[in-house]
Amino acid sequence: MKSxxxxxxxxxxLFSTLVGRGYRLIGPTLREAAIVYGEIKTVNDLPIGWTDGQAAGxxxxxxxxxxALFGYNLGPHSWKKENLPPSLRLxxxxxxxxxxxxxxxxxxELxxxxxxxxxxxxxxxxxxDRVLMQGPFVDPTYARRRNQTLVIAVNCGQAGGTCFCVSMKSGPQATQGFDIALTEVLDGHRHYFLTEVGTTRGAEILNDVPHRAARDVExxxxxxxxDRTAATMGRxxxxxxxxEFLYSAYENPHWDDVAARCLSCANCTMVCPTCFCTTVEDVTDLSGAHAERWQKWDSCFTADFSYIHGGSVRSSTKSRYRQWLxxxxxxxxxxxxxPGCVGCGRCITWCPTGIDITQEVVSLRERQPGRKEQSDGEP
Ligand code: SF4
Ligand code: SF4
Incomplete structure (x- = not known):
């Protein structure tokens, strides 16, 4: 790939070119004491000079x-709120x-x-994509949004305290799924973006943006x-x-320990970028002349989620956490x-009681009846 x-x-x-071509820009911005994704217009809407400190909870x-424009790690929002909105009238x-x-x-519209x-x-x-538009049942709104969305990726310049993308083989360098990928470099008085093109559409856009071939030193x-980001993962x-281990661990005593800490609040599923479960709700006005059907995010942490005739299949917090992990x-x-996990660390950061999927796996392995003592889950 040419740099x-x-x-x-x-x-x-680059921003004005995208706006000129009719795109609505969604990007990182400061709001409510966090870096979240929202509509932006210019570079000045980015969280310039801000970062974040993250740990469990x-x-x-x-x-x-x-x-730095992109010198932060991931906040509570993910792109799923754009592709699969939390609340959508069908x-x-x-x-x-x-x-x-x-x-x-x-x-x-845009x-x-x-x-x-x-x-x-x-x-x-x-x-x-695999779940919502590449299987036998296609979510038409999701598919429409995905097919027309352009992606400008940014390679991570630092690892967050709860990141473990290296373990999940999902980062920190973007290798697929982008039109243009940037690496932000601040080097003394120099500030530039090493840029790679992923698609023809990305190349066409760059025709309107001043750029040159990268030198070897850049x-x-x-x-x-x-490389430094990959070497400094927080988890x-x-x-x-x-x-295979988890399939043999249904009766592991550590599930009771997690259940004692878990509030069944569903935060982990709301912030997770891969969780995709939704429910539908029908509402009518008081006259009965107007009705609407809404699609809303749902979570396997609620009692209603697994309710079938006569009761909930997973009535305990223990069974819900075990199901989720x-x-x-x-x-x-x-x-x-x-896997359904890409190692973004959001469920660790945004769990109000600091439950940590990486640590829970270590504890499960350590407490599995019949297994030899282990230090960090590795054999
Ligand atoms: S389960 Fe994995 S992908 Fe989902 S929020 Fe937690 S770390 Fe991120
Ligand atoms: S693991 Fe944490 S975020 Fe998830 S439901 Fe339990 S308390 Fe809430």
Missing amino acids: LVIERTDLEK QYRLQRRGDA FSAERRDQSFVIIEEPAD PMAFIGARSCELHAISIQ KAAAQRIV KLYTGGLK THKLATWMDQFST
Whole structure:
């Protein structure tokens, strides 16, 4: 892949080119004491000079000592809120003359351009693609949004305290799923973006943005940044034999320990970029002349989720956490030929009691009846 350089001073031109071509820009921005994804217009809407400190159950914004645009790790939002909105009206119905008519929802007005997607997030998107548009049942809204969305990826310049993408082989360098990928380099007085093109559409857009071929020294500087990120992951997860292990661990005593800490609040599933479960709700107005069907995010942590005639299949918190973790790291492999976890660390950071999927796996392995003592889950 040919490497190019866009100077920091020319990045605004990339944004204005996208806007000029009719894209709605969605990217990182500061809001409610976090870096979240929202509509942005210019480079100045990015979280310039901000980063974050993350640990289990902790997230704090912090000032950087420089003017990096993408010098943060992932916040509570993921791109799934754009591709698969948390709340979406599917259609309405109006009573007319002893009958009713269905009113379809209008298609989205503008295609989106995702600015700043990280490698683990691109893997999460491709996992959701497999579930929601590449199987026998296609979600039409999801498919429409995905097919028209442009992706500008950014390689991670630092690892967060709860990141473990290296363990999940999903980062930190973007290798698929982008139109354009950037590595932000701040080197003394220089500030530029090593740029790679992933698609013809990305190449066409770059025709309108000042750029030049990258020099070897610039390529090496960008590679050092990604290598340093890979070497400083905040967490790791040993995945060897994990699926088989979890299939043998249904009666492991550690599930009771997690259940004593878990609030069954569903935060982990809301922030997870691969969780895709939804439910539908029908509502009517008081006259009964207007009805709507809404699709809303759902979670395997609620009692209602597994309710079938007569009661909930997973009535205890223990059974729900066991279902969630086992699905992420074992049964998902059988369903979709990939784990349901990309190592983004969000479920660790945003769990109010600091439950840590990587640590729980270590504890499960250590406490598995009949297994020899282990230190960090590795044999
Ligand atoms: S399970 Fe946790 S670490 Fe894995 S993708 Fe979901 S939120 Fe990220
Ligand atoms: S593991 Fe944490 S975030 Fe998930 S449901 Fe339990 S308490 Fe909530």
